[in-house]
Amino acid sequence: MTLDNLIRKNVKNMSAYSSARDEFNADEENFLFLDANENPFNTDYNRYPDPYQHELKSAISEIKQIPKENILLGNGSDEVLDLIFRAFCEPKEDEIITMPPTYGMYEVLANLNDIKTILVPLKKGFQIDVDSVISSITEKTKLIFICSPNNPSGNLLQINDIKNILEKSSGLVVIDEAYIDFAANSSFISELNDYPNLIITQTFSKALAHAGIRVGMCFASERIISVLNKIKPPYNINQLSQKKAFEVVKNYETYLFQVEIIKSEREILKEEFKNISWIEHIYPSESNFLLCKVDNANFRYNQLLKQKIVVRNRTNQHLCENCLRFTIGTPEQNQILLNTLKQINS
Ligand SMILES: *Cc1c(COP(=O)(O)O)cnc(C)c1O
Numbered sequence: 001m002t003l004d005n006l007i008r009k010n011v012k013n014m015s016a017y018s019s020a021r022d023e024f025n026a027d028e029e030n031f032l033f034l035d036a037n038e039n040p041f042n043t044d045y046n047r048y049p050d051p052y053q054h055e056l057k058s059a060i061s062e063i064k065q066i067p068k069e070n071i072l073l074g075n076g077s078d079e080v081l082d083l084i085f086r087a088f089c090e091p092k093e094d095e096i097i098t099m100p101p102t103y104g105m106y107e108v109l110a111n112l113n114d115i116k117t118i119l120v121p122l123k124k125g126f127q128i129d130v131d132s133v134i135s136s137i138t139e140k141t142k143l144i145f146i147c148s149p150n151n152p153s154g155n156l157l158q159i160n161d162i163k164n165i166l167e168k169s170s171g172l173v174v175i176d177e178a179y180i181d182f183a184a185n186s187s188f189i190s191e192l193n194d195y196p197n198l199i200i201t202q203t204f205s206k207a208l209a210h211a212g213i214r215v216g217m218c219f220a221s222e223r224i225i226s227v228l229n230k231i232k233p234p235y236n237i238n239q240l241s242q243k244k245a246f247e248v249v250k251n252y253e254t255y256l257f258q259v260e261i262i263k264s265e266r267e268i269l270k271e272e273f274k275n276i277s278w279i280e281h282i283y284p285s286e287s288n289f290l291l292c293k294v295d296n297a298n299f300r301y302n303q304l305l306k307q308k309i310v311v312r313n314r315t316n317q318h319l320c321e322n323c324l325r326f327t328i329g330t331p332e333q334n335q336i337l338l339n340t341l342k343q344i345n346s
């Protein structure tokens with residue numbers, strides 16, 4: 001793989017917007033900043049934020065054990081994914097591969113960017129159909145999306161399958177690790193040096209408990225990160241979010257502790273669900289949710305809604321007929337859920 005051939009021509013030829021803070025970023029204490037047309041009166045937020053989020057990235061670099069140069073941050077992983085499309089996929093020409101049932105945003109972003117999506121469904125048991133994926137790869141295949149642990153099934157995809165695809169793909173492979181903190185396996189971040197075509201995404205929205213601040217993380221080679229940096233909106237992570245995300249990372253232990261509670265609640269719920277007569281199957285989960293096959297998903301979904309409990313009905317997804325997805329709540333919330341499930345146990 002040569003990255004040069006994967007970058008869209010217009011992206012390769014363009015130069016980035018050079019912001020005022022880009023051209024001159026020095027210790028704020030000692031300089032008089034009259035360069036960016038900001039209001040000079042201090043509000044704590046009158047200045048533009050750091051376009052490259054240096055402080056936040058240093059903190060992330062420590063917990064993720066990866067140099068800052070290999071990190072890009074986006075307004076949620078959704079922005080990160082969109083930047084990847086825009087950097088590497090030529091509209092109306094290129095293709096991506098996704099493996100349903102999986103996260104819906106890959107296909108939405110492909111449609112938005114006018115890129116064809118090749119669907120290679122997961123096999124029964126929600127594992128990758130490696131042969132089909134490999135035989136679907138053409139010279140137009142720029143991106144292959146692998147979600148592990150997968151949403152909505154909850155399971156990890158097999159490491160050897162992922163490595164096999166990384167080796168066979170002539171394009172880039174994106175591993176979406178939004179739920180990796182809930183899993184037994186560790187992140188593919190430690191494999192980045194071995195696979196120049198690997199991109200990993202993670203998020204502040206799930207284990208790190210900050211879906212509201214919209215911060216997504218991307219880990220990849222310095223080359224890939226520099227291409228994405230070139231095309232990203234200069235101030236894509238606002239000052240409030242940078243500040244909050246920095247605090248989150250500094251309190252990492254708190255969230256790891258919550259993850260342990262959520263994981264143990266997941267196991268408790270799994271056992272309790274076995275006593276609910278209309279829950280027919282509980283799929284193995286390495287995430288903060290459980291996918292369950294029920295007798296009639298639409299009926300049960302509406303029954304729960306009447307009791308003011310909202311779950312996700314996935315019945316229309318591949319391999320998910322009559323499946324509901326339950327997010328793991330706090331111990332108190334899960335107790336309410338269990339009481340309600342038992343009440344409507346008929
Ligand atoms: C929730 C989720 C995300 C997170 O997206 P953000 O834009 O960072 O909130 C990413 N990928 C998957 C598979 C998810 O389920």
